[in-house]
Amino acid sequence: MNIGEASKASRISAKMIRYYEQIGLIPPANRCEAGYRVYGGPDILRLHFIRGARDFGFSAYEIKDLLDLWADPSRRSADVKRVAEQHIAALEQRIDDMRQVASSLKALTRSCAGDQSPACPILQGLQQPDSGKREPSRRTGAVPRKYYPHACGKTNEVAGRCACPH
Structure with a gap:
């Protein structure tokens, strides 16, 4: 099947x-004579796995780890469980962080009259330097990055590929 059909079958764009x-x-797709990508059953199964992992919020590097475990018949379920438990801990931390942010914003919102006056405690609160009451965000973006080293010493996020010509 072509990439459009694979997209429809896997629900991945x-x-x-x-x-x-x-x-x-996913490994590089086979190509037909015209150069178009061609996908088979194992490719679609792998895409379903990736889609399922993404639905649970796993990052690309976590999915790489899970795919490696999935493909390894000698894997230990303890290793899979460890990846899942680490992900749960990260999700719970993000939930706690979001609750703190929501609580702070609710406090600012409660202090705002919401009338015709230009004075706005919400805007004043946003311009204030960090009071040290809450821990600053450790990162921006959705997932922490993990870098895989390559034999040449350079690293690249997720794929473990580097920019060196081999």
């Missing part, structure tokens, strides 16, 4: 399928 190939989550 063609753009994301090409991205997953680029970062090494």
Whole structure:
């Protein structure tokens, strides 16, 4: 099947399928004589696995770890459980962080009259330097990055590929 059919079968956009190939989550697709990508049953199964992992909020590097475990018949379920438990802990931390942010914003909102006056405690609160009451965000973006080293010493996020010509 072509990439459009694979996209429909897996519920993953063609753009994301090409991205997953680029970062090494799926192997390079076979090509037909015209140069178009061709996908088979095992490719669709792998895409379903990736989609399921993404639905649970796993990052690309976590999915790479899970795919490696999935493909290893000698894997230990303890290793899979460890990845899942680490992900749960990260999700719970993000939930706690979001609750703190919501609580702070609710306090600012309660202090705002919401009338015709230009004075606004919400805007004043946003311009204030960090009071040290809450811990600053450790990161921006949705997931922490994990870098895989390559033999040449350079690293690249997720795929373990580097920019060196080999």
